[in-house]
Amino acid sequence: MAYIPDTPEDRAHMLAALGIDAVDALFEDLPPSVRLNRLLDVPPALSESELSRHLRQLAAQNRDLGQLTSFLGGGFYDRYVPAAVGALAQRGEFLTAYTPYQPEVSQGTLAAIFEFQSMIQTLTGTDASQASLYDGASAVGEACLMALANAPKRHRLLFGRTVLSQSRQVAETYSRARGAEITVIDGVDEIMGDDVAAVIWQYPDLLGQITALPAIIEKTHAIGAVAIVVADPVALALLTPPGEFGADIVVGEGQPLGNRLQLGGPTFGFMGVKSPWIRKMPGRIVGATVDHAGRRGFVLTLQAREQHIRREKATSNICSNHSLNALMATIYLSLLGPEGLKAVATVSAELAHYLADRLASAGLVRVPRQEPFLYEFTVRVPGSVADLNRHLLDRGILGGRDLGQEDPAWQGLWQLAVTEQRTKDDCDRLVEEVLAWQSR
Amino acid sequence: MAYIPDTPEDRAHMLAALGIDAVDALFEDLPPSVRLNRLLDVPPALSESELSRHLRQLAAQNRDLGQLTSFLGGGFYDRYVPAAVGALAQRGEFLTAYTPYQPEVSQGTLAAIFEFQSMIQTLTGTDASQASLYDGASAVGEACLMALANAPKRHRLLFGRTVLSQSRQVAETYSRARGAEITVIDGVDEIMGDDVAAVIWQYPDLLGQITALPAIIEKTHAIGAVAIVVADPVALALLTPPGEFGADIVVGEGQPLGNRLQLGGPTFGFMGVKSPWIRKMPGRIVGATVDHAGRRGFVLTLQAREQHIRREKATSNICSNHSLNALMATIYLSLLGPEGLKAVATVSAELAHYLADRLASAGLVRVPRQEPFLYEFTVRVPGSVADLNRHLLDRGILGGRDLGQEDPAWQGLWQLAVTEQRTKDDCDRLVEEVLAWQSR
Amino acid sequence: MAVPLIFERSHPGRRGVAVPTPTGIAGQLADWVPAEFRRQSDLGLPEVTEEDVVRHYTYLSHLNYGVDTGFYPLGSCTMKYNPKVNDWAAGLPGFADVHPDQPPSTIPGLLFLLAELERALAEVTGMDAVSLQPAAGAHGELTGILMIRAYLAAQGDQRTTVLVPDSAHGTNPATAAMAGYQVREIPSNRRGRVDLAALRQHMDGSVAALMLTNPNTLGLFEDEVLEIAETVHRAGGLLYYDGANANAILGRVRPGDMGFDVVHLNLHKTFATPHGGGGPGAGPVAVKKALEPFLPLPRLVGNAETGWQWDYDRPQSIGRVRSYYGNIGVLVRAYAYLRSQGAEGLKQVAETAVLHANYLLSQVGQDYHSPFPGPVKHEFVLSLTEQKRRGARALDVAKRLIDFGMYPPTVYFPLVVEEALMVEPTETESREMIDRFADALKQINREIDENPALLHEAPHDTIVSRLDEARAARHPLLGWPQLKAEEESRS
Amino acid sequence: MAVPLIFERSHPGRRGVAVPTPTGIAGQLADWVPAEFRRQSDLGLPEVTEEDVVRHYTYLSHLNYGVDTGFYPLGSCTMKYNPKVNDWAAGLPGFADVHPDQPPSTIPGLLFLLAELERALAEVTGMDAVSLQPAAGAHGELTGILMIRAYLAAQGDQRTTVLVPDSAHGTNPATAAMAGYQVREIPSNRRGRVDLAALRQHMDGSVAALMLTNPNTLGLFEDEVLEIAETVHRAGGLLYYDGANANAILGRVRPGDMGFDVVHLNLHKTFATPHGGGGPGAGPVAVKKALEPFLPLPRLVGNAETGWQWDYDRPQSIGRVRSYYGNIGVLVRAYAYLRSQGAEGLKQVAETAVLHANYLLSQVGQDYHSPFPGPVKHEFVLSLTEQKRRGARALDVAKRLIDFGMYPPTVYFPLVVEEALMVEPTETESREMIDRFADALKQINREIDENPALLHEAPHDTIVSRLDEARAARHPLLGWPQLKAEEESRS
Structure with a gap:
């Protein structure tokens, strides 16, 4: 009965007010044949102290990133989350509110979303943003649906091979029912066809590359398609934002911005768009307005796009x-500010370049060799990447992703991400273990 | 420069307003010969992520009570602290406020202290309480000073031997300068003399005993002394409160009430007193009153006792x-309510009785054998208590306190506390390990 | 006073949290990246101290209303109390600081928890298999309908249409459309339930599925559900259960036993996880055996003894619907809630929620019109047409409730009820709170005649009064650069 | 609206958190305890749900003002910003869930931290040895004066008197009295410093110590401190440093170098730990070599290599001053703060605090009288006698500041200044905030003439206006049973 306030007297009072003897009377409309005449077969109730012990024990069975040294990336990074983030976001007034349907008592959530939209807009170099999506991959899916809806005669989506495969796979799941067809492309030359709704490119891409983007966008526009860019938000602190290269829609995975990893969720997806796309975005959008006294306030706006108004004609089914x-x-982003975010990206990048140099000396050469990169890069491993990762895990190191699992063309490629949480010592230790593994 | 907002421009602006070139000008009144012309020799500044890693590493070196199974007691217990306690008490409006000098913007703190006073008053069976003291031992010290101040001709304090020695030692430190003299007594027969200011008894006492109290209080009053009782607040859920037996002042250690152990601090001491003592209590006291419109509110009151008003004539020097x-x-206490607190004490007690029975079967008999107890009790160990505790610690069990360390008369006595966080399995495992140790 | 923004606290040169400083160990940006790719433009972020940030968001929190603040009878959203221990659990490093690409062998405790939660949700729903992946109810719907589509396709059955009742949540038709279906609406009958005759008319070989919420959004149990199921199944269609209202039936009846083929649950409703100002939630899907092969990638397989694996080798799967395996932080909370309740507790939840709704309805039924006969389940809908005639719309009543310190119920939904006010008290609110709400509604009903301005100008004590929503939509100001420019041009 | 109490939410039979249920495994209370000792009386605790508790204390928190809310220039209290990472650290199970009787071998990380903090505080103060035990500043004072007493006694020197300046904190004379000394006050001179001539008059063989705060409570540096030290020491007395105002001198000058023998620091002031509504703080004491044997029991000895021990074998020690070794949760925070600052940072703290105080004084000095010549250090005292002549007392000005969203400065302290207003902006407040405060003070000064009722009736927007403190003291209502009876008798 945890969390239920009713005492026997309360219950009796309410039953009496209803003129019934037992709550069963309120369930008589349930068809007798399907009523559950037994208790559910779920584990017995625990007191809070027992529950706490049980959960602490389950949690202790996992090796967290305070115990393992991680070089994993791919959209999800072991970045430091300042203590103030949790202390503020966990405040009950934020945590236990719902979608701000009544703006007068929801200005906290609304103002914060407005700030969020502002930051995503400027970070991505676009004209507007919305209140967030489920994650980066579903944001790619939503962006693809926008492009498909915008040009009903175009049904092809061209995905760069170096877009994280999850994003492509979600887009495939989302768009298959609409008759879309996905083609994987390797470069700008493959962008062609008047049936192409959108070209989706990642920046930096899965191998850490960045320089292909302007040409991709230019060609995409040349064939009348929509340029969708999947971006790493921390990298945008240092890199020219996709919007400035002309991208129409910029989406990405938000985890690196102050969100703990949580095995991949909940995090959030973000979306920034150029002006023509504003009223075609999915999800909640917050806008500024004024009240009758002229005081500034914020509201959910452009709701005519949404499912609760438009039902089957909505831009998406998304509600939360x-x-x-x-x-x-x-x-x-407020705590870090522009200089802090740049420093985080720069420290990550300098350690990554240090590590790449040391790995090159150890014979693990970057692929592609000369392409600029920031803090995520790919090397070729002389041998089994899976075997190397096992060797490292035994020594408390989470090695990089085995890109051979992403794409058979990438057998032997090892994707490493370095964050500001890594140290020179961490990098040195990784190299030492790689050498030890090579000489085993 | 963490947490300092001044930019170079801010600094220049302020210096200009002051008509000076550098902050050095504001320190020219420091005698030149003692100015520190070097940097302090303290460790270099860390960024927050580095700091977080460093502290996590230090914390991980300690074996906490999630890892060890504790049977330690003695005023400080491994009791469960519900999650809501931390979630609420850590709210910034509570955490970062100061002593509520301005009641109009401090009603949160003031109302909570008033509630606290109410609960201590009823728990201890007294007429009034105050806003808390540093810890249980210093509360005993303050209570002794009250008694001494009340009867300037009486200078002796009689401490039951079974009062936690820390309490006696703090009282000694506190009262020595006033010429007080402490005598340890073993029973009611030793209560005598017109120089006795107070008798201090613990309930339940160090060996877990409870039944001596009424006679102790009666005899104390018979010789015109003050009866001070040191009580375990959780035990008071089940036991007749000392105030009902006539105790004048009831003090104790508050840790078991929703405070984490933290190696012993910060916790709090509590004090409940009978009416004649209200204006003689140390520390802050909150009272109810009304504002000009008749609205109920709370204020710090009876401040004429306190150091900031009375200076050297104050009842204590305590400020915070x-x-x-x-x-x-x-x-x-709000989360548990009367039934919850009783259940916590009862579950602890039934496990303790189970354990005592099993230990008795293993040859570790209770001392004293027949005295009633609740969840803390003492057994005689056939052999070295220290050795037994070492054996247990190697197996992840924090055995009980070695009372031989408290008092030479108690060689071989082992004090065990069982809380609601222990299970039957925990108790069984302890017994098994005791048996293993005996047969080693 | 205007609602402030963090940008307005910005002061060039201020810094918040101390971050590591570049050491130059391997060059700098200009060495790594060609000029064209080096960002020149402003990041648009505020420059503030941690103190600024803490004060700003503490202040913003004071402008918000949550379940932790007070009564939140937002119909269809099940704003029950969210236990604090669950938040604590979700923050444990062993759950929160694990990378999604860590080998399963490094996280057995978490995977055990997820598997146990899957098992329990299957039992609660009466289904055979569960995927915890969907991030929200609507996401669960999409996953579910895509599975139905794939299941039918695997049988060579290309149906075109999904049926939804006219009282359905907007997500139902939107989902069906997103999954490539045409949507047909089934009208409600005079009892507020699916019109069975109309359903039988619409039900043919083109219909892939009927999406049903039960109890429905009117708070009424679809007491002809077995007939509905039979009708749909006989025509070869499948039955989808929208679990938004599952709080009403926990331990009393199970969708699987009523004939549903696919179910989603909103854990942020029924399983007490906090709504977070609009999310994250979690919308696991549960299916009958026949649909299991179509569950999204990956599936969690294995057990505590042999270890756990992510299974991607599932050729009939609809594919991925998101990154990785779900909103773990929400799932941990839901598991904790499950373990705090047990079977008795879950049943008590439903019974109490239903009792509270009926009791509240009985208290306000004299003054406000309830368009359908009861008993209701966990919520009910009032129709304020009579109040509207007297000069106050449902919105006015809702706004006036704010002055009483309560969050307003859902308004103007479901669409089938005119001037709808949709009230869900939940099982965690006390009788006194319910009485206080009823008293407030009754007083407001009197105020319509005695002092209508009180309603029209409500709310009175909030930082802003009613906001100009039309202006917001007509001239969208969606970011600080635009708002700042606009405010500067006005002043 | 009255300020509510949790008791008023009580409803018999309600339960908050679920606790384990007795199983009867070993009998029940009646089996264990004789009837006389079985409690019959009501526990007086509320019966409420977790939801009730969360809403009540969330609401109470909204009635509070903290540094997280806004500007808190409470003179002598150093209400600087309290970093959130420090709170996080203090909550780590390895620091928070350890029993004080655990063997030191099980907690090397925590003991290393404490030893490092001791070392750093010795360096910061220029002293030789530190005990972290005292729970607060006043507790540190008591510990310190008892050590001085023991030290002198060990030399057969039984002195009777402690000197304190008339501007001292009340804790100084109260401490001296508690330690068994008579107290003699030394007057301030016209410059607001200790009158050296008077000191020389009072200084004789009966004087055990002079307790000095430097900068003193007027915010002024005792620039004759070396002469003071020489005077005290020459007469065989010791010099006690009250560290309440150490924030002003960090890294600039050290008490040890100025001749002080014993020092306490308020970590909740200088080291940024939160004040918690009145505590807990921490008041470590630092001493010169000669006093080390007298430090309280136990002492932490050892090192990371050989392990740590609690040393109780210290025959000259003053004994115990508390349970165990200190307010660990506060000490962890202070250590974290220390490590976030480094030597440069600490110096910057002092310089900025002093710059801010002088700047603020320069902004308000036209309108408010500052009775002593500057520069000040980290705080300053204004004397509002002129305002009082015009009809507004310091308290009125203070209360009016609440209407501007600011916490009022300390009033009527130090006692040597008439109508004192004691302002300490701290280093963590921005220039704009300081300007805003100055503007508020200036506006209030105008209001005294233009609209004095604004001041007299202030504050205007709080849950209660000025409370009847005389009534509270005359007729004390200190608990709910008494308050309830009184309110019932009134109604």
Whole structure:
């Protein structure tokens, strides 16, 4: 009965007011043949102290990133989350509110979403943003649906091979029913056809590359398609944002911005768009307005796009956003500010370049060799990447992703990400273990 | 420069307003010969992520009570602290406020202290309480000073041998300068003399005993002395409160009420007193009153006792209380309510009785054998208690206190406390390991 | 006073949290990236101290209303109390600081928890297999309908249409459309239930599925559900259960036993996880055996003894619907809630929620019109047409409730009820709170005649009064650069 | 609206958190305890749900003002910003869930931290040895004066008197009295410093110590401190440093170098730990070599290599002053703060605090009288006698500041200044905030003439206005049973 306030007297009072003897009377409309005449077969109730012990024990069975040294990336990074993020976002007034349907008592959530939209807009170099999506991959899916809806005669989506495969796979799941067809392309030359709705490119891409983007966008526009860019938000602190290269829609995974990893969720997806796309975005959008006294306030706006108004004609079926995760990102970006975010990206990048140099000396050469990169890069491993990762895990190191699992063309490629949480010592230790593994 | 907002421009602006070139000008009144012309020799500044890693590493070196199974007691217990306690007490409005000097913007703290006082008063069976003291031992010290101040001709304090020695030692430190003299007594027969200011008894006492109290209080009053009782607040859920037996002042350690152990601090001490003592209590006291419109509110009151008004004539030098810890206790007691607190004490007691029975079967007999007890008790160990505790610690069990360390008369006595966080399995495992140790 | 923004606290040169400083160990940006790719433009982020940030968001939190603040009878959203211990659990490093690409062998405790939760949700729903992946109810719907589509396709059955009742949540038709279906609406009958005759008319070989919420959005149990199921199944269609209202039936009846083929649950409703200002939630899907092969990638397989694996080798799967395996932080909370309740507790939840709704309805039924006969389940809908005639719309009543310190119920939904006010008290609110709400509604009903301005100008004590939503939509100001420019041009 | 109490939410039979249920495994209370000792009386605790508790304390928190809310220039209290990472650290199970009787071998990380903090505080103060035990500043004072007493006694020197300046904190004379000394006050001179001539008059062989705060409570540096030290020491007395104002001198000058023998620091002031509504703080004491044997029991000895021990074998020690070794949760925070600052940072703290105080004084000095010549250090005292002549007392000005969203400065302290207003902006407040405060003070100064009722009736927007403190003291209502009876008798 945890969390239920009713005493026997309360219950009796209410039953009496209803003129019934037992709650069973309120369930008599259930067809007798399907009523559950037994208790559910679920584990017995625990007191809070027992529950706490049980959960602490389950949690202790996992090796967290305080115990393992991680070089994993691929959209999800072991970045530091300042303590103030949790302290503020966990405040009950934020945590236990719902979608801000009544703006007069929801200005906290609304103002924070407005701030979030502002930050995503400027980070991505676009004209507008919305209140967040479930994650980066579903944001790619939503962006693809926008492009498909915009040009009903175009049904092909061209995905760069170096877009994270999850994003492509979600887009495939989302768009298959609409008759879309996905083609994987390797470069700008493959962008062609008047049936192409959108070209989707990642920046930096899966191998850490960045320089292909302008030409991709230019060609995409040349064939009348929509340029969708999947971006790493921390990298945008240092890189020319996709919007400035002309991207129409910029989406990405928000986890690196103040969100803990949580095995991949909940995090959030973000979306920035150029002006023509504003009224075609999925999800919640917050706008500024004024009240009768002229005081500035914020409201959910452009709701004519949404499912609760438009039903089957909505731009998406999405109802919730990941508001709390977006709030964490907003607090994170406020705490870091422009210089802090740049420093985080720069420290990550300098350690990554140091590591890449040392690995090259150890015979693990970057692929592609000369392409600029920031803090995520790919090397070729002389041998089994899976075997190397096992060797490392035994020594408390989470090695990089085995890109051979992403694409058979990438057998032997090892994707490493370095964050500001890594140290020179961490990098040195990784190299030492790689050498030890080579000489085993 | 963490947490300092000044930019170079801010600094220049302020210096200009002051008509000076550098902050050095504001320190020219420091005698030149003692100015520190070097940097302090302290460790270099860390960024927050580095700091977080460093502290996590230090914390991980300690074996906490999630890892060890504890049978330690002695005023400090491994009791469960519900999650809501921390979630609420850590709210910034509580955490970062100061002593509520301005009641209009401090009603949160003031109302919570008033609630705390109410709960301590009823728990202890007294007429009034105050806003908390540093800890249980210093509360005993303050109570002794009250008794000494009340009867300037009486200078002796009689401490039951079974009062936790820390309490006696703090009282000694506190009262020595006033010429007080402490005598340890073993029973009611030793209570005598017109120089006795107070008799201090613990309930339940160090060996877990409870039944001596009424006679102790009666005899204390018979010789015109003050009866001070040191009580375990959780035990008071089941036991007749000392105030009902006539105790004048009831003090104790508050940790078991919703405070984490933290190696012993910060926790809080509590004090409940009978009416004649209200204006003689040390520390902050909150009272109810009304504002000009008749609205109920709370204020710091009876401040004429206090150091900031009375200076050397104050009842104590105490200035702060342990308000946040008292808030945690208040939230804890609200969450548990009367039935919850009774259940916590009862579950502890039934496990303790189970354990005592099993230990008796193993040859570790209770001392004293027939005296009633609740969840803390003492057994005689056939052999070295220290050795037994070492054996247990190697197996992840924090055995009980070695009372031979408290008092030479108690060689071989082992004090065990069982809380609601222990299970039957925990008790069984302890017994098994005791048997293993015996047969080693 | 205007609602402030963090940008307005910005002061060039201020810094918040201290981050590591570049050491120059391997060059700098200009060494790594060609000029064209080096960002020149402003990041648009505020420059503030941690103190600024803490004060700003503490202040913003004070402008918000949550379940932790007070009564939140938002119909269809099940704003029950969210236990604090669940938040604590979700924050444990062993659950929160694990990378999604860590080998399963490094996280057995978490995977055990997820498997146990799957098992329990299957039992609660009466289904055979569960995927915890969907991030929200609507996401669960999409996953579910895509599975139905794939299941039918695997049988060579290309149906074109999904049926939804006219009282359905907007997500139902939107989902069906997103999954490539045409949508047909089934009208409600005079009892507020699916019109069975109309359903039988619409039900043919083109219909892939009927999406049903039960109890429906009117708070009424679809008491002809077995006939509905039979009708749909006989025509070769499948039955989808929208679990938004599952709080009403926990331990009393199970969708699987009523004939549903696919179910989603909103854990942020029924399983007490906090709504977070609009999310994250979690919308696991549960299916009958026949649909199991179509569940999204990956599936969690294995057990505590042999270890756990992510299974990607599932050729009939609809594919991925998101990154990785779900909103773990939400799932941990839901598991904790499950373990705090047990079977008795879950049943008590439903019974109490239903009792509270009926009791509240009985208290306000004299003053407000309830368009359908009861008993209701966990919520009910009032129709304020009579109040509207007297000069106050449902929105006015809702806004006036704010002055009483309560969050307003859902308004103007479901669409089938005119001037709808949709009230869900939940099982965690006390009788006194329910009485206080009823008293407030009754007082407001009197105020319509005695002092209508009180309603029209409500709310009175909030930082802003009613906002100009038309202006917001007509002239969208969606970011600080635009708002700042606009405010500067006005002043 | 009255400020509510949790008791008013109580409803018999309600339960908050679920606790384990007795199983009867070993009998029940009646089997264990004789009837006389079985409690019959009501526990007086509320019966409420977790939801009730969360809403009540969330609401109470909204009635509070903290540093997280806004500007808190409470003189002498150093209400600087309290970093959130420090709170996080203090909550780590390895620091928070350890029993004080655990063997030191099980907690090397925590003991290393404490030893490092001791070392750093010795360096910061220029002293030789530190005990972290005292729970608060006043507790540190008591510990310190008892050590001085023991030290002198060990030399057969039984002195009777402690000197304190008339501007001292009340804790100084109260401490001296508690330690068994008579207290003699030394007057301030016209410059607001200790009158050296008077000191020389009072200084004789009966004087055990002079307790000095430097900068003193007027915010002024005792620039004759070396002469003071020489005077005290020459007469065989010791010099006690009250560290309440150490924030002003960090890294600039050290008490040890100025001749102080015993020092306490308020970590909740200088080291940024939160004040918690009145505590807990921490008041470590630092001493010169000669006093080390007298430090309280136990002492932490050892090192990371050989392990740590609690040393109780210290025959000259003053004994115990508390349970165990200190307010660990506060000490962890202070250590974290220390490590976030480094030597440069600490110096910057002092310089900025002093710059801010002088700047603020320069902004308000036209309108408010500052009775002593500057520069000040980290705080300053204004004397509002002129305002009082015009009809507004310091308290009125203070209360009016609440209407501007600011916490009022300390009033009527130090006692040597008439109508004192004691302002400490701290280093963590921005220039704009300081300007805003100055503007508020200036506006209030105008309001005294233009609209004095604004001041007299202030504050205007709080849950209660000025409370009847005389009534509270005359007729004390200190608990709910008494308050309830009184309110029932009134109604």
